[in-house]
Amino acid sequence: MEYGRLKYPYIAVMKEGSLSYGGNQQWSSKKTIQKYGCGVIAGTDLLLYLSLHKDYCKGKEFKDSEGINGILDAEEYMELAEKMKRHYFPVILGLGMPVWLLAGGINRYFHINRIPLKVSFGVWGRNLRNRVAAMLAHDIPVILAVGPNFPVPVKKQKLSFYEKKGNSYEEMCSVAAHFVVVTAMEGEWLQISSWGKTYYINLSEYQTYVRRYSFFLVSNIFYIRKRK
Numbered sequence: 001m002e003y004g005r006l007k008y009p010y011i012a013v014m015k016e017g018s019l020s021y022g023g024n025q026q027w028s029s030k031k032t033i034q035k036y037g038c039g040v041i042a043g044t045d046l047l048l049y050l051s052l053h054k055d056y057c058k059g060k061e062f063k064d065s066e067g068i069n070g071i072l073d074a075e076e077y078m079e080l081a082e083k084m085k086r087h088y089f090p091v092i093l094g095l096g097m098p099v100w101l102l103a104g105g106i107n108r109y110f111h112i113n114r115i116p117l118k119v120s121f122g123v124w125g126r127n128l129r130n131r132v133a134a135m136l137a138h139d140i141p142v143i144l145a146v147g148p149n150f151p152v153p154v155k156k157q158k159l160s161f162y163e164k165k166g167n168s169y170e171e172m173c174s175v176a177a178h179f180v181v182v183t184a185m186e187g188e189w190l191q192i193s194s195w196g197k198t199y200y201i202n203l204s205e206y207q208t209y210v211r212r213y214s215f216f217l218v219s220n221i222f223y224i225r226k227r228k
Contacts, residue, residue, distance in 0.1 A: 003133075003185060003186060003187065004132075004133045004136035004137050004184065004185050005136060005183065005184035005185070005191070006049070006136060006139055006141060006183050006184065007053070007139040008049075008052075008053045008139070009070065010022055010045075010049065010141070010181075010183050010193060011023065011045050011048055011049055011072075011193070012070065012071045012072070013071070013072050013073065013074055013077045013196065014071055014072070014073045014074065015027065015073075015074040015196070016074075019071065020074075020196035020197070021193050021196060021197055021198045022041070022045045022181060022193030022194070022196055023041040023044060023045050023077055023081060023193075023196060024041065024195045024196030024197075025037035025038055025040065025041050025195075026195060026196075027074050027077070027078050027196075028078055028081070028082075032091055032093060033081075033085070033091065035096075036091050036092075036093075036094075036095070036096035036097070037081075037085075037091060037096075038096070038097075038178050038179040038180075038194075039089060039091070039096060039097030039101075039102045039179045040081055040084060040085045040089045040091060040097070041081060041179075042102070042143045042179040042180065042181050043084060043088065043089045043102055043105055043106060043143070044080060044081045044084045044089070045141065045181050045193065046106070046140075046141050046143055046181060047059065047061075047062070047084070047106070047109055048062055048065065048080070049141050050115075050140065050141075051065075052070065053139065054139070056115060056116065057113075057115050057117070058113075059109060059112075059113040059115070060113060061080070061083060061084065061087070061109075062080070065080050084105075087109075088105035088106070088108055088109050089101070089102065089105045090105075096177070097179075099121045099122075099145055099147075099217075099218060099220075099222075100121065102121075102143070102179070102222070103119050103120065103121045103222060106119045106222065106224075107119055110227075116226055116227045117224055117225065117226060117227060118224070118225065118226075118227045119222050119223065119224045120222075120223050121145075121220060121221075121222055121223070122216060122217065122220040122221070122223070123220065123221060123223050124216075125207060125210070125211075125216060128203075128207070128220075128221065129185075129203065131221060131223050132182060132185055132190070132221060133185060135223070135224060136182070136183075136184065136185060140224050141181045141182065141183060142181065142182035142221055142222070143179055143180075143181055143182075143221065143222040144179070144180050144181070144182050144190070144192070144201075144206075144220075144221050144222075145178075145179055145218065145219055145220055145221070145222075146159050146175055146176060146177070146178045146179075146180065146206070146209070146214075146219060147176070147177065147210070147214040147215065147218030147219035147220075148176055148177040148214065148218060149176060149213050149214060150213070150214045150215035150218060151215075153177070155213070156176075157176065157209070157212075157213035157214075158174035158175055158176045158209075159174060159175055159176065159201065159205065159206060159209045160173075160174045160201075160202070160205060161173050161174065161175060161192075161194065161199040161200070161201065162189075162199060162200040162201070162202070163198075163199060163200070164198075164200055169189070169200055169202075172199065175194075176214075178194070180192040180193065180194040180199075180201070181193045181194075182221075185203075188202055188203050188204055189201070189202060189203065190202075190203055190206070206219075
């Protein structure tokens with residue numbers, strides 16, 4: 001079994017006296033971001049984490065965004081997310097953010113800040129587990145796309161999200177057409193950040209969802225590695 005987790009605590013935001021686990025598009029006052037902003041949040045969280053914890057990944061956009069003891073307040077976080085939306089992660093009304101647009105924004109950030117990394121979207125299913133483990137071992141969060149149903153996106157098949165209750169997992173909700181960030185892998189379970197909370201995805205269930213109801217070109221990971 002593969003195991004792995006990020007080296008440092010994940011992005012924490014103070015909102016109404018409580019700490020989040022990553023960002024949450026619902027904090028925005030803009031309806032478009034609330035509905036379609038998961039890609040903006042995933043991209044912002046990824047790049048903020050790298051800037052905070054890897055010297056060679058520090059970007060000018062994050063120079064004043066270290067918070068207090070690594071904790072940001074929600075207003076500061078959303079100002080940062082809006083900046084990243086303007087510069088790197090545009091949202092298409094009624095569509096959100098296609099995977100190629102999110103990958104392009106991340107690569108543009110790497111290029112502008114002279115960071116020796118590159119991202120590509122998608123790995124073969126048989127390599128998914130190993131690629132997630134490798135990125136976590138290098139202390140890089142993994143953006144994962146739970147794509148829409150394919151080829152008919154209006155179908156209602158969804159992937160379950162779970163919360164961990166002791167040694168068991170309890171289903172809490174289900175999603176499709178959504179970006180999350182993987183922060184740890186525990187055997188068959190991926191620990192993720194979504195809507196500012198900690199959830200879990202069963203990896204076998206995810207791969208079944210991709211195979212039966214979606215497609216690997218829209219449901220996959222963003223694979224980050226060193227630029228040669």
